[in-house]
Amino acid sequence: MKGKTMRIIFIGLLIIIMLAASKIINFYIDWLFFKDLDYQDVFIKVFSTEIFTGLFFGLISFLFVLANMLLVCRIHFPSVNLSLTQQIGISLNLDALNRLSKPFSILMAAFIGFFGGIWGSSFWSQTLIFLNSVNTGLKDPILGKDAGFYLFKLPFYEFISAYAGLIIFITLI
Numbered sequence: 300m301k302g303k304t305m306r307i308i309f310i311g312l313l314i315i316i317m318l319a320a321s322k323i324i325n326f327y328i329d330w331l332f333f334k335d336l337d338y339q340d341v342f343i344k345v346f347s348t349e350i351f352t353g354l355f356f357g358l359i360s361f362l363f364v365l366a367n368m369l370l371v372c373r374i375h376f377p378s379v380n381l382s383l384t385q386q387i388g389i390s391l392n393l394d395a396l397n398r399l400s401k402p403f404s405i406l407m408a409a410f411i412g413f414f415g416g417i418w419g420s421s422f423w424s425q426t427l428i429f430l431n432s433v434n435t436g437l438k439d440p441i442l443g444k445d446a447g448f449y450l451f452k453l454p455f456y457e458f459i460s461a462y463a464g465l466i467i468f469i470t471l472i
Contacts, residue, residue, distance in 0.1 A: 349423040357416020360466055364411045367470045368404035411469055415462075422458050429455035 326346075333342035432451030439446065 345423065345427070348427050349420045352423050352426050353416040353420025356419025356462065357412045360415025360419075361408050361412025363466055364470050365405065365408035368408055369401070372400045372404050411466075415466065419462065425455045425458050 330339075330342060333339055428451050433447055434445045435447040435450070437446040438444070439449070
């Protein structure tokens, strides 16, 4: 049994190393391509935006889920006595559940924060478009907003709305 567990751990680590090596190789190839075209600044701006948006959304996800889960962990459930057909009585002591809820909450918040960061980093292009938005000089006849708002800012606001809804939904689950 011990050898089988070690083999599974070894295969898992090997897969993680291969995936990391693949990402590093792709990163290096992209860097060489942009360097050859003399567009290193563009590559650095895109890469840094991807990293910072991932870190920002991952941190926000982690903190939001952790704060809500720790609030829920403050609740201590009393022990429950169940009786089945008035003959068999079962006493459920929930102290173990109360002790495990805080570490489990931190672990789940970290897990959700990690995937929230990965999901958030994929929206680097909307972030750059939002940060570099310009006014077009054309006004919307109904609301009076500049057309640049609909082109550059609204997609980012829609992404923030979808992100907030997803994090709230995941936290409720």
